Amino acid sequence: MSTTSEPGQDRSEPGLSAIVGERRQLINLAYRLLGSLAEAEDAVQETYTRWYTMPRHQQEAVESPGAWLTTVATRICLDLLGSARARRERYVGEWIPEPLPDRTEWIGGPTGAGTAEPADPADRITLDESVSMAFLVVLESMTPAERVTFILHDVFRYPFAEIAEIVGRSPAACRQLASSARRRVRAAQAPTAPAARQADVVRHFKEAWEAKDIKALVDLLDPDATMIADGGGLVGTVLRPVEGSDRIARYLIAVADKAPGLTLLERTVNGRPGLVAQQAGVTATVAAFSLTGGRITRIWAVRNPEKLRPWTENGQS
Structure with missing residues (x-):
């Protein structure tokens, strides 16, 4: 590194x-x-x-x-x-983008707090909808050229003439790439739930998981919800998506049964309300959520320790 x-x-x-x-x-x-x-x-x-x-x-x-x-x-x-x-x-299993913490939630503050240049790169990331986990997952479906052109133009507002010079394509080709990328985003993204509403649902989800209440978990999940976990082959986890509210709820209860002392913390993950699971004070999982109609439709659970560096090296507890 x-x-x-x-x-x-x-x-x-x-x-x-x-x-x-x-x-x-x-x-x-x-x-x-x-x-x-x-x-x-x-x-x-x-x-x-x-x-x-x-x-x-x-x-x-x-x-x-x-x-x-x-x-x-x-x-x-x-x-x-x-x-x-x-x-x-x-890659072993599913690949999920690396989750980002909100530095204001670090207990004791981030390393380098108060300095002109933050010590951790995560402190330099501006958290907005363009880094939400749902948005990043859509970006993964794009070709490299689509992704670069779309991010430069639609997120950072670079004109197509400048983008063309950067990526080595014509301005017209860049316009087409950005248009194609926008269609992917529109097709894949559901309306974003207000942060306060998502925080309430995630809090209830946490409480139901802690209580090992399958019915409560199922009620909070969309019937067609999907949970994807990323362990990178370094830690144990499911290698394929878990689909359906009942299957997800039962899987989560099984995880809790096998991990006594598991602590769940409400944290901001990529700018949206999420959960952090700790075992013996060490962050083991960071979960991001997507909601539709007040129910959880997607859970992205990152367990690969190589992707949890910002959550383990800055006093996250």
Whole structure:
């Protein structure tokens, strides 16, 4: 895992603060493109490495360093998205995007609190609907070119002329890619429940799970609900989606029976109300939810410890 310090920094370098100041924007972009905080951090680190290894005269010839960094980071992400498809075909079980915490809910505050540059990249991600788990899952269904073009245009408001230069396609082709991506989003996404309503449902779900009340769990789940778990082959979990309210409820009760002392915490997951399950004080599962009509339609349960780094290294308890 790369560190967040920039290689070869020279504090006398003209415009250094502006260059470093682009990191938040780049991390925000890369996470949405890749669905992985670890990969996003590495992509941004590689972007900065390329900048700092350029001779000074080449740096000074760059008219807009921010635009240069965005272009390089996006192209790195585009390459990673291409290889990610092959890697995920070999992935053990289901692959779910890496969940993000809300730093305001960290007990004791995040590492680096009060510093000018947060220590953890998760602290640089702006939590909004474009990082909700439901939205990120839809992005996974897109081709790399669709995903990049859609995120750059519809989320970050880049004009198609600039996107065309970044991705190496014509502006007309980029418009078509964005249009195709929007159709995927419209087809897959249900109306988002208000956060307060989702928080109430998740709270009742937590209470029913703690009480091992199958009927209450079934009542909170849509009859056609689906639960997907991601253990990455590193921890035990179901390898295929669990479908149907009754099957999900019984599976959750079985999990509780096998894990005495399981603690459930209400937490914000990717900007929406979710749950964190801890065993002996250690975060073991982070669950995100999607609701329709006041009932839970989707549960995404991330158990892969490699994807829970932000939840285990910053005093999350």
